[in-house]
Amino acid sequence: MILTMLMFVSCEARQLWERAPEDGKLEGKVVQVHVVHGSGHAEPPACYPGDPHARAAVWKHGPGELTQHGRRQGFHFGENLRSRYLNLLPKERTYKYVKATSAKTTRYQMTSSVILAGLLSPKGDDIWSTVPWQPAVVNTDDILAKPKCDRLEQLQKELKYEIDSEQLYYYVSVNAKTSVKDPKEMLEIFTCLETQKQAGLALPAWTRGFFYQMKREAAKTFRYDNEVSRLEVGRILDTITKFNFSDKDNRINLYCTDSVTVGALMAALKLNQTESPNFLSAFVVEIRELEGWLHAQLWYRSGPNDELARMDWPDCGARCPLVKLRALLDPLIPKNWQKECALDQHKNNSANIMHLTLFLLTFLFVYVATASCNRIYEFMNDMKTRNKRSKKTLV
Known part of the structure; x- marks a missing residue:
């Protein structure tokens, strides 16, 4: 199956990302990368009562499982990472310099696997068979698994969202035959419809003229205060915004979780988006060295077909000195997560x-x-x- 998938993907002519810009005056040299990303396209449950596509023939793997389309998305994402960070990896034994960590759910682990297949295409002595693939480890970590946090659950229940159009919520509730009261519930409906759209299924007639309104409204899910951010993604921010001197051989660090976590990272930095993160959205932190000093650059893409876009760190600009960044992020990093929860x-x-x-x-x-x-x-x-x-x- 792996051979079939790799042969199929290799036949697709897709342009890869350009190499990460590096110089000795402004950008510096990339020394470590942290990539927090969502899973590839996965089979949804029934979106709402009476969903016409709930049992469509394209769904063959079961709700929540990675689809064939999602596997291709993941492989191509790995190819893009290899293209962008070619200077960061040696020609052989590349698996020694990449660390992949995933939430424990099957689709996240499978996404990590296919990304590694695209990223670690073997060269030279690493070629061991006719299959252009080499094995690599996928680790798991509880910080990606959304462990129970009572205080966070309480705060999320108390969240109050800004709603611009009560009429839109009424319209969606009536047509979906389920109560949709806030952006979080709108996000659930929209994500399911977007998943069906990516699978080649026609959107229901009632969504015409309202789909992009739903998209913008769903994005409001990712706007909340510092305490919610600290408990939800503070530990991840702590991990990805520091240079690990003791483990510097891990030059590319991948963290596979759900797209909600990617959106929560953007929300923590008050980088409000006009659309919610999609499949294989990515929050990328590049640690760079310039004249002996380390600084961090932030890059983001919202979905599987998007390019990486450079973002400014709040109050620090596009190239933020690492020491200053850590100080700015200190209010978002929990000192004792379990105690705060x-x-x-x-x-x-x-x-x-x-x-x-x-x-x-x-x-x-x-x-x-x-x-x-x-x-x-x-x-x-x-x-x-x-x-x-x-x-x-x-x-």
Whole structure:
């Protein structure tokens, strides 16, 4: 099967990305890359009650599983990475310089595998058979698996979204025969429709004239405050924005997760997008060295057919010194993620604040009451003194 897929992909004439710009004056030299990316095209569940494509013939692998189209997308993404970072990898034993990490779900691990197949095409002594492929390890990591965080769940339930068109939500709810109340629920419907569209299925008639409105509204999902960002993607930001001196041979680091996480990274930096991340969206951090100093560049693409676009780091520009970047991101990086996720911790903090407030109010009341009593006492003494003086005067 691998041979068939590789032969099929190799026949597709697709232009690859240009090599990463490098020089000794401005860009510097790429020394390490971190790529957080979504999975390839995957089979959706039924989008909504009465979905006409829920059992279409193109769905052969089961809900949530990587499709043939998704495998080709992943392989081509790997080819693009190899083309862009050709200077970063040696001609042989390339697998030693690439570290792939994935969430534990099957489609993410399979996406990582096909990306590595495109990225690590064997050369020279690495060629071991007629199959243009070499084995490579895919690791798993809990920070990509969305482990349970009670505080994050509470904050997400309390999120309030900005909604521009109540009419759009009503229209989608009526036609989809399911309640759609906010951008997050709109994102679920839109993602499912986009998945069907990429599979070559016709969009339902009711979406005509509204599909791109739904697309823009779904993108509002990725706008929230620092605490949500810190708990959702803070640990990932911590990992991908520092140069690992102890493990510098890992020149290309890949992290396969869902597209929501890619959108959350953009939201953490307040880089609001007009469309939500699609399949194989990518958040790319390039660590570069220029005259002995390290700086970071940020690149992004929203979907499988997009080029990488350079982004500015907030308050730091396109080429941000690594030390400054770490300082700017400090509020988004949790010091103790598990402790911050515990609701008891936040209840205790709230209780402590309440106790302190009560103490201060009590102190203020006692202080005011004491001061008032002293003023009254002084006033009474003053009156007594005046009365005595008046009596002496009369005598």
